[in-house]
Amino acid sequence: MKRRLLVAAPILAVTALLSGCTLANAINPPIESAIYATVPEAAAASGGVALPDFVQADATTIRIKTNSETGTSILGYSIPAPLAAPIGAECASASTPALDDTWWAQSIPTDAAITCSGKWHVYVAGQTIFAWAP
Numbered sequence: 001m002k003r004r005l006l007v008a009a010p011i012l013a014v015t016a017l018l019s020g021c022t023l024a025n026a027i028n029p030p031i032e033s034a035i036y037a038t039v040p041e042a043a044a045a046s047g048g049v050a051l052p053d054f055v056q057a058d059a060t061t062i063r064i065k066t067n068s069e070t071g072t073s074i075l076g077y078s079i080p081a082p083l084a085a086p087i088g089a090e091c092a093s094a095s096t097p098a099l100d101d102t103w104w105a106q107s108i109p110t111d112a113a114i115t116c117s118g119k120w121h122v123y124v125a126g127q128t129i130f131a132w133a134p
Helices: 002-018 020-027 039-044
Strands: 031-038 060-067 073-078 114-117 120-125 128-133
Touching: 031 039
Parallel strands: none
Antiparallel strands: 031 060, 060 073, 073 128, 114 120, 120 128
16 A cells, blocks of 8 residues: 555656646636626726627626636626617527636527627627627
């Protein structure tokens, strides 16, 4: 038993040393999050996560979360009235959000109308907008 421990200890130490970045990311992931009451508050924030251009001027309760290493993001906000027209256009290819959070949609229906605006995929659930950048 002691011999196994003597053999295993250096192997574990080397493994931990080589996977230091992975371990650091597990302890302190490269995630940036922001919550803004309004678009003007988001615009005035310094060093915050930038909002995409399609976010309406009257949007409220704006939440955004970004993985700074991969560039993946999720975004959610409310609007005072239903949209008159879709955000963006039909997506050329489908994707799923790579991030999640307690405020994010519980599920996105498989038959939901997903549109794209730039790199963002957009799902409208009534007066709540969910978007993600793969």
